[in-house]
Amino acid sequence: MTDPSHSVAPDDVILAPSLLAADFSRLGEQARGVEADADWLHVDVMDYHFVPNLTIGLPVVRSLRPATSLPLDCHLMIADPRRWAVDYAEAGARNVSFHVEACDDPVALAKDLRAAGALAGLAIDRDTPVEPYLPLLENFDTLLIMTIKAGFGGQEFLPHLLDKVRTARRHASSGHLSLRIEVDGGIADDTIAAAAEAGADAFVAGTAVFGADDPAEAVRRLRRHARDAQGSAPVTDIS
Numbered sequence: 001m002t003d004p005s006h007s008v009a010p011d012d013v014i015l016a017p018s019l020l021a022a023d024f025s026r027l028g029e030q031a032r033g034v035e036a037d038a039d040w041l042h043v044d045v046m047d048y049h050f051v052p053n054l055t056i057g058l059p060v061v062r063s064l065r066p067a068t069s070l071p072l073d074c075h076l077m078i079a080d081p082r083r084w085a086v087d088y089a090e091a092g093a094r095n096v097s098f099h100v101e102a103c104d105d106p107v108a109l110a111k112d113l114r115a116a117g118a119l120a121g122l123a124i125d126r127d128t129p130v131e132p133y134l135p136l137l138e139n140f141d142t143l144l145i146m147t148i149k150a151g152f153g154g155q156e157f158l159p160h161l162l163d164k165v166r167t168a169r170r171h172a173s174s175g176h177l178s179l180r181i182e183v184d185g186g187i188a189d190d191t192i193a194a195a196a197e198a199g200a201d202a203f204v205a206g207t208a209v210f211g212a213d214d215p216a217e218a219v220r221r222l223r224r225h226a227r228d229a230q231g232s233a234p235v236t237d238i239s
């Protein structure tokens, strides 16, 4: 298989700034501001149903696709992913993560996403254990583990949720799965190392990037922290 993370060396970390913390009147400009330093652009889709917040949907993703060279990492926090997820793949998303709490047949949807040319991502919210879903992971390219409760940016990182990252990484390593483990929520200079040590190799950061005076420098700094911490937990090849 080719490297589905796109231009990211399999042994490197993925930094995915989240547009949720960007200025929504300048999304294209904000995306281009981190293009040289980020790997993916994280797009949080919320529907007022799965989470009590409303953000952006397909029309914005379609407009963003030609506005940046970064692969789009769509995080669907929506009540009916089977209805919509493939549309995001067709709109040009590189990775589409949907929540296991909202989907009765995650494996079928993963197959549909891959058939549509996207990476398939399984997302797990704060209160959902990872263990029941370990047997499904061979059908996925990415596992998004929330390190906050899904719904809003700017929340405090919850370190105990890294136990799920450790469990998933052990499972992926022992089964030789090509799985990116992405952490999302409260990732910043003082938290990213712990997540990397736990076995995460993809990092979403909203406030820490777009809330910074210099978003590009913030991405570079986060990458340095993650790489420095990687020694104790080598990342797994997704290719």
Ligand SMILES: O=C(CO)[C@@H](O)[C@H](O)COP(=O)(O)O
Binding pocket: 018, 020, 021, 042, 044, 075, 077, 148, 149, 150, 151, 152, 153, 154, 155, 184, 185, 186, 187, 204, 205, 206, 207, 208
């Ligand atoms: O999915 C979400 C929120 O539900 C995230 O992607 C947030 O955008 C992360 O924001 P910060 O915690 O980094 O500010």
Ligand SMILES: [Fe+2]
Binding pocket: 018, 042, 043, 044, 075, 184, 204
């Ligand atoms: Fe997200």
